[in-house]
Amino acid sequence: xxxxxxxxxxxxxxxxxxxxxxxxxxxxxxxxxxxxxxxxxxxxxxxxxxxxxxxxxxxxxxxxxxxxxxxxxxxxxxxxxxxxxxxxxxxxxxxxxxxxxxxxxxxxxxxxxxxxxxxxxxxxxxxxxxxxxxxxxxxxxxxxxxxxxxxxxxxxxxxxxxxxxxxxxxxxxxxxxxxxxxxxxxxxxxxxxxxxxxxxxxxxxxxxxxxxxxxxxxxxxxxxxxxxxxx
Numbered sequence: 001x002x003x004x005x006x007x008x009x010x011x012x013x014x015x016x017x018x019x020x021x022x023x024x025x026x027x028x029x030x031x032x033x034x035x036x037x038x039x040x041x042x043x044x045x046x047x048x049x050x051x052x053x054x055x056x057x058x059x060x061x062x063x064x065x066x067x068x069x070x071x072x073x074x075x076x077x078x079x080x081x082x083x084x085x086x087x088x089x090x091x092x093x094x095x096x097x098x099x100x101x102x103x104x105x106x107x108x109x110x111x112x113x114x115x116x117x118x119x120x121x122x123x124x125x126x127x128x129x130x131x132x133x134x135x136x137x138x139x140x141x142x143x144x145x146x147x148x149x150x151x152x153x154x155x156x157x158x159x160x161x162x163x164x165x166x167x168x169x170x171x172x173x174x175x176x177x178x179x180x181x182x183x184x185x186x187x188x189x190x191x192x193x194x195x196x197x198x199x200x201x202x203x204x205x206x207x208x209x210x211x212x213x214x215x216x217x218x219x220x221x222x223x224x225x226x227x228x229x230x231x
Contacts, residue, residue, distance in 0.1 A: 003039045010072050010127065016082060016094050023054075027061070034204040038125040038154065043072030046106040047079060055109055059116070062180040063123070071113055071157070072127040075102055106130070110139055117155055118146030125154035126181060129180050133166040136171070150175035160194070 002009055011026045013019055029040040044055050055071065062069035065077045079095055086093045096102045113126045128139050136157060148155055156177040159168050185189045 003033050003038065004114055008039055008041060008070065008125075009039045010070070011043060012072075013045050013074065013076075015078055015085070016048065017085075017118065023058070027058070030062060030067055030069070031065070034062070035066075036068065038070030038121055040066040041072050041125065041127065043074060044109065045074055045076035046109055047076030047102040048094055049096060050094070052104055052109060052112075056113070065121075068123050068125070070127070071124040072096075072129055073106065073113065074129045075106055075108055091160050094106070103132075103135075106135060107138060111142060112144045114139065114155070117152075118148050125156075126157050127156045129158040129181075131159050131167070133164075133167060136167055152217040155182075211223045 011022060011027075011029075014022060023042060026042045026098050027038060030042075030080040033039045042058065044051055048054070057115070059069055059071075076095075083093055096105060108126065117124045117126055128135070130136065140206070142153065143150075156179050157171050157182060159165070159169070161180040161182045168178045168180060183193050
């Protein structure tokens, strides 16, 4: 139904003990629906130490079968629970040691995906899911370097609705594809999701302050702007 209407489905990532099963289901759907373009997309969490290995293996699997492949690239949102679970069950911590290591991982996988998109055209797609302005600027620079034009809708930037909207508006105005995620449900269901997104990327809070300052600046400009005399 979604494929017939040109709607792409992005499968989110979860906890590490659920991800293998989610990936198997997603890959099975890709086998069926990703023949001519990436209709089904998988999500990769860069705060996991094995993110690079997982992504590289899945890309090789898809391309060797002549499939299109869609990637949603995120930093990750279950840091504390993952570490507590690893400690309680006695297996190695799957999370990058520091926030900086996660950022390096995100940038490395972002570079890899953009290079591959530039080489393969519409066989690969990328959703750059981030509220981090530095990551967005880096992606724009790499897109230019790899010859990926703004109107290439197989590279898309994603932010939550109501967060970093100034980034989304700037990108959209410049002709880039922008995806705004809208959490839907009761307050009890939605609030934990939003809190995890803020924990995932500390720049979200900085972005909210930036948006507040921009809104106040625009409000002052409109209130103090001299009215043109009526004709």
